[in-house]
Amino acid sequence: MSDDLIQALRDADAVQFGEFELSHGGTSDYYVDKYLFETDPRCLRLIAEAFAERLDGEKLGGVALGGVPLAAATSITADVPYVIARKQAKEYGTGNRIEGRLDEGEEVVVVEDIATTGQSAVDAVEALRDAGAEVNRALLVVDREEGGRENLADHGVEMEALVTASDLLADR
Numbered sequence: 001m002s003d004d005l006i007q008a009l010r011d012a013d014a015v016q017f018g019e020f021e022l023s024h025g026g027t028s029d030y031y032v033d034k035y036l037f038e039t040d041p042r043c044l045r046l047i048a049e050a051f052a053e054r055l056d057g058e059k060l061g062g063v064a065l066g067g068v069p070l071a072a073a074t075s076i077t078a079d080v081p082y083v084i085a086r087k088q089a090k091e092y093g094t095g096n097r098i099e100g101r102l103d104e105g106e107e108v109v110v111v112e113d114i115a116t117t118g119q120s121a122v123d124a125v126e127a128l129r130d131a132g133a134e135v136n137r138a139l140l141v142v143d144r145e146e147g148g149r150e151n152l153a154d155h156g157v158e159m160e161a162l163v164t165a166s167d168l169l170a171d172r
Contacts, residue, residue, distance in 0.1 A: 061128050061135070142164070
């Protein structure tokens with residue numbers, strides 16, 4: 001599976017080389033453009049199918065913004081509902097940080113696009129837990145292997161990535 005996904009990511013030009021600033025402030029000589037792979041139907045289908053295989057009926061928690069299309073596609077593929085974890089509570093309407101229906105004690109698997117430090121996934125886990133969810137796992141498309149897995153583990157969450165930076169950069 002990961003070979004098909006790696007090829008699809010490359011075909012979508014989602015893996016780019018040069019000098020890039022990352023969201024956590026560091027720099028890198030490669031960049032994985034989540035918007036290129038999340039808007040590509042082949043990539044999205046492969047990701048949704050792979051995530052669906054790793055579920056056992058749990059609700060999904062899509063991390064805004066990048067995790068939302070992944071959660072939506074996986075929700076349809078696996079026939080499970082999802083919620084959206086906002087980066088911060090909205091300042092209008094309901095003022096929710098978690099959007100969608102979530103029951104106290106419900107098991108939720110976080111869905112995220114890319115982990116570098118893993119902090120956005122950790123923030124979503126904490127928001128979901130604050131809202132009453134039980135969160136023990138996170139499904140990610142790409143693990144940049146820069147501490148995200150360890151950061152999530154420090155918060156009691158097992159990270160499962162479909163591909164790693166090592167996978168993406170092999171045979172370059």
